[in-house]
Amino acid sequence: xxxxxxxxxxxxxxxxKRKKRIEHQQRVARKTQPxxxxxxxxxxxxxxxEQQERKRERDRxxxxxxxxxxxxxxxxLIKQREEExxxxxxxxxxxxxxxxxxxxxxxxxxxxxxxxPVEFHFVSRSGGIRSLKVSTRIAHDLSRGxxxxxxxxxxxxxxxxxxxxxxxxxxxxADPSLVRFFARSEGDLVELPPIVIDPPPARTRVxxxxxxxxxxxxDR
Numbered sequence: 037x038x039x040x041x042x043x044x045x046x047x048x049x050x051x052x053k054r055k056k057r058i059e060h061q062q063r064v065a066r067k068t069q070p071x072x073x074x075x076x077x078x079x080x081x082x083x084x085x086e087q088q089e090r091k092r093e094r095d096r097x098x099x100x101x102x103x104x105x106x107x108x109x110x111x112x113l114i115k116q117r118e119e120e121x122x123x124x125x126x127x128x129x130x131x132x133x134x135x136x137x138x139x140x141x142x143x144x145x146x147x148x149x150x151x152x153p154v155e156f157h158f159v160s161r162s163g164g165i166r167s168l169k170v171s172t173r174i175a176h177d178l179s180r181g182x183x184x185x186x187x188x189x190x191x192x193x194x195x196x197x198x199x200x201x202x203x204x205x206x207x208x209x210a211d212p213s214l215v216r217f218f219a220r221s222e223g224d225l226v227e228l229p230p231i232v233i234d235p236p237p238a239r240t241r242v243x244x245x246x247x248x249x250x251x252x253x254x255d256r
Contacts, residue, residue, distance in 0.1 A: 133211060137206075137214055140206060141186045141188055141203070141207055141214050142188055146198055147196075151169035152169055153171070154169065154174075155167045156168050156169075156185075158185050158217035159216060160194065161187055161216070168198075181218065181221070182200075184204035184216075185197070186198075186214050189213075
């Protein structure tokens with residue numbers, strides 16, 4: 037390249053000023069080329085660092101969201117378990133109150149020794165109309181709330197009887213379905229008792245055994 041410029045200079049095709057300008061441009065190009073490469077390298081490194089930082093930020097947000105969602109699921113699970121435990125306790129307490137109420141009713145209920153001339157009607161647990169034949173005095177006590185009619189549940193063998201007012205009040209708090217007639221306030225309308233459909237008793241399988249004679253024949 038140097039020889040070519042010298043030849044051109046000798047031939048008069050290139051003057052000295054132009055030669056110096058070309059040489060200056062070449063020196064500047066040689067100096068600026070490493071700087072440009074260094075700038076491009078730094079720019080590329082900066083872009084890579086920014087991408088990595090954005091990725092770390094996305095990963096951090098995703099981890100926080102997953103952690104928060106796991107915490108919410110755990111709190112929902114704890115709440116469901118607490119609600120289930122409360123429901124079971126409430127159901128257990130309700131069944132226990134029913135057992136105590138039925139024991140109280142069975143121990144306190146009575147019937148007159150002889151039937152009376154008054155046929156006193158009331159609503160049974162299943163919604164049917166039943167009646168007890170009582171005396172005029174007992175009918176008067178029922179109408180003014182001194183006595184109440186209760187029913188012990190049973191599939192096909194329900195039992196009815198009379199209880200005192202204080203027993204009826206306790207039964208209403210524990211199991212209102214047992215009290216079938218109770219005039220709590222004299223002169224007010226009698227509130228209809230709740231209707232309850234008692235489930236049939238669970239069936240039990242009866243295993244049949246052969247007679248002794250059949251067993252003897254099989255042994256033979």
